[in-house]
Amino acid sequence: MAYVDTLVDLQLPEENRNLHEEEIVSLCSEFLVAGTDTTSTALQWIMANLVKYPRFQDNLYQEIFSVVGRPPRVTTEREESMQHVIEEEDLQKMPYLKAVVLEALRRHPPGHFVLPHKVTQDVELDGYIIPKNALVNFMVADMGWDPKVWEDPMEFKPERFLDSSGTGTGTGTDGFDITGSREIKMMPFGAGRRICPGYALALLHLEYFVANLIWYLRWTPLEGDEIDLSEKQEFTTVMKNPLRACISPRM
Numbered sequence: 001m002a003y004v005d006t007l008v009d010l011q012l013p014e015e016n017r018n019l020h021e022e023e024i025v026s027l028c029s030e031f032l033v034a035g036t037d038t039t040s041t042a043l044q045w046i047m048a049n050l051v052k053y054p055r056f057q058d059n060l061y062q063e064i065f066s067v068v069g070r071p072p073r074v075t076t077e078r079e080e081s082m083q084h085v086i087e088e089e090d091l092q093k094m095p096y097l098k099a100v101v102l103e104a105l106r107r108h109p110p111g112h113f114v115l116p117h118k119v120t121q122d123v124e125l126d127g128y129i130i131p132k133n134a135l136v137n138f139m140v141a142d143m144g145w146d147p148k149v150w151e152d153p154m155e156f157k158p159e160r161f162l163d164s165s166g167t168g169t170g171t172g173t174d175g176f177d178i179t180g181s182r183e184i185k186m187m188p189f190g191a192g193r194r195i196c197p198g199y200a201l202a203l204l205h206l207e208y209f210v211a212n213l214i215w216y217l218r219w220t221p222l223e224g225d226e227i228d229l230s231e232k233q234e235f236t237t238v239m240k241n242p243l244r245a246c247i248s249p250r251m
């Protein structure tokens with residue numbers, strides 16, 4: 001509602017008018033479409049990997065436990081449960097959590113391409129001429145799977161994002177630049193001036209949901225059910241066979 005209020009109050013400086021109703025609807029729709037499907041798809045890929053590979057789930061739970069302690073008992077009293085959630089400031093003390101989220105965005109980016117971009121003038125890039133008005137698509141998924149940049153690129157290995165005290169190649173979550181302003185090794189949110197404006201919110205939501213889901217609940221596969229990581233192209237690239245899992249309270 002705060003977003004709608006802002007749009008209703010907005011005065012366009014040059015035209016000196018408020019937004020028309022259709023413009024408000026279009027902006028709300030863009031906000032919901034761009035922000036909802038992408039985040040929920042990413043969350044499903046993260047959880048699928050944590051169910052498929054219990055050692056990563058255990059590592060993550062250990063980290064959460066070391067920061068916030070034992071989870072509260074799951075109660076049916078909603079109000080009571082809601083008083084005990086992992087907060088934003090706790091997330092900052094969880095590098096492994098960040099590594100899990102980044103690794104899932106590398107291995108399973110919700111968008112395999114960014115939105116198509118158009119060249120406004122002839123450009124020469126690495127010996128190739130890209131003519132004015134040409135449409136350019138960026139192969140987001142392939143960048144994250146490039147064996148020249150990533151060791152064992154198709155493996156899910158959160159450790160690769162930990163610093164030298166971890167066991168991976170040591171990119172470092174604190175140092176990892178998801179906006180690609182220093183170097184681009186992957187770009188699940190795009191890069192440059194059209195980068196996803198919601199990337200920080202998306203990362204916060206993903207860390208927040210994953211941390212709380214893993215703190216409260218143990219996630220296991222259904223008996224005899226292999227977690228299938230095949231992909232299917234919809235608005236985002238989703239799990240062909242959506243995740244099904246057993247959840248049980250840790251306390």
Ligand code: HEM
Pocket residue numbers: 030031034035036038039042109110111113114115116188189190191194195196197198199201202
């Ligand atoms: C994991 C979650 C998300 C992913 C992977 C993602 C990814 C992307 C990508 C790849 C683009 C295109 C960038 C480009 O054209 O170069 C984009 C654009 C956009 N995203 Fe996100 N996004 C996510 C979450 C969100 C959220 C939470 C919001 C809003 C609250 C949001 C709002 C937008 C908007 C409005 C655009 C269009 C920006 C423009 O054209 O300038 N996204 N996003």
